Amino acid sequence: MHEHQIHVTSGEHVLVGSLLLPEGEGLFPAVLLVPGSGPVNRDSDHPRARLGITRQFAHALAQAGVASLRYDKRGVGASTGDFKSTGLHENADDAGAALAALSARPEVAASAVFLLGHSEGALLAAAVAARGRPVAGVVLISCSAAPGEEVLRWQAAQIAASLPPGVRVLLRLLRTDLVRQVRKNHDRIRATTTDTARIGLVRLNARWTREFMAHDPREDLARIHAPVLAVTGGFDLQVDPAHAEVIAVTVAGPAEAHVVPGVSHVLRSQSGRPSLNSYGKDVRRPVDSRVLGLVTDWVTRHSGSAVDG
Structure with missing residues (x-):
């Protein structure tokens, strides 16, 4: 080679x-x-x-x-x-x-x-x-x-179901629904107009994410x-x-x-x-x-x- x-x-x-x-x-x-x-x-x-x-x-x-x-x-x-x-x-x-x-x-x-x-x-x-x-x-x-947004929601559901039992119990005690949280994050990202944005504690490529979510x-x-x-x-x-x-x-x-x-x-x-x-x-x-x-x-x-x- x-x-x-x-x-x-x-x-x-x-x-x-x-x-x-x-x-x-x-x-x-x-x-x-x-x-x-x-x-x-x-x-x-x-x-x-x-x-x-x-x-x-x-x-x-x-x-x-x-x-x-x-x-x-x-x-x-x-x-x-x-x-x-x-x-x-x-x-x-x-x-x-x-x-x-x-x-x-x-x-x-x-x-x-x-x-x-x-x-x-x-x-x-x-x-x-x-x-x-x-x-x-x-x-x-x-x-x-x-569509990318549908894919991201599917990912969240699969990942939540694959977590160890102890983690799933902890999430329930904290009343944390991963799929619902992902949807909220999507709403925040759609509202952005800049190339990058901070969602929670993470600075991400908002432009890429907006385009990916809309892409079929x-x-x-x-x-x-x-x-x-x-x-x-x-x-x-x-x-x-x-x-x-x-x-x-x-x-x-x-x-x-x-x-x-x-x-x-x-x-x-x-x-x-x-x-x-x-x-x-x-x-x-x-x-x-x-x-x-x-x-x-x-x-x-x-x-x-x-x-x-």
């Missing part, structure tokens, strides 16, 4: 990323890897958790003969800008600029370029594909298929005519696993949907009941091999027809 640092211009900003090429010569099929939500870098690493999701996809794809580009989000790592003031739609613009840069690389077969996104990155990949950018296929990992990915999905692979973990507490099948029936082109048993939102396997509490320990292990296998097999299978076409 050979890795090169590259710079992508997106409006007034410069995104810095890594182009990973397989061994050998010639034109390679390639995948743009779009990272998930939060201030994550090109490897999907967060300041509080080294997720490594896009890095592991990049290496699995390279071993299968597929090039990839992954990049630091705006205002993260080596990329310019301010993460806390960047909206969801600007993130989609950045993904579109990165796709154009990857397609223009001399090492890449322009007819065999794919989009792959995880979590928010999946929403961005769908948005870019819906704009009519030519792609050979779209891989949506842990992608929601409902089904509108983008219905405009995607390229082949689509949707993969979600059966233990995902942040995206309803049933949305994988919704994606498959909503997109305009051919689609496959897979729910991988026992896999969480961070794409690691869990035993017992699904829980966020084990994420810190889970991410010390690799991304589940079943997820990596589904993606690399699908991309290589579709790469041949894209190049031949």
Whole structure:
């Protein structure tokens, strides 16, 4: 494998990323890897958790003969800008600029370029594909298929139910309803007009949150005519696993949907009941091999027809 640092211009900003090429010569099929939500870098690493999701996809794809580009989000790592003031739609613009840069690389077969996104990155990949950018296929990992505000309420309900019994008892004693609190916070965020706002004790990206809550990915999905692979973990507490099948029936082109048993939102396997509490320990292990296998097999299978076409 050979890795090169590259710079992508997106409006007034410069995104810095890594182009990973397989061994050998010639034109390679390639995948743009779009990272998930939060201030994550090109490897999907967060300041509080080294997720490594896009890095592991990049290496699995390279071993299968597929090039990839992954990049630091705006205002993260080596990329310019301010993460806390960047909206969801600007993130989609950045993904579109990165796709154009990857397609223009001399090492890449322009007819065999794919989009792959995880979590928010999946929403961005769908948005870019819906704009009519030519792609050979779209891989949506842990992608929601409902308005963002509905997704956030679903998350709150799942997380509340997954808390240890003692914590749930304490919340009842304190008369704290997590779902109701989330709805109140949404009302406060909708009332904001600034890029950032303080909700309770947390300063958050209010612009991104407003745009996310109002965003319905089904509108983008219905405009995607390229082949689509949707993969979600059966233990995902942040995206309803049933949305994988919704994606498959909503997109305009051919689609496959897979729910991988026992896999969480961070794409690691869990035993017992699904829980966020084990994420810190889970991410010390690799991304589940079943997820990596589904993606690399699908991309290589579709790469041949894209190049031949």
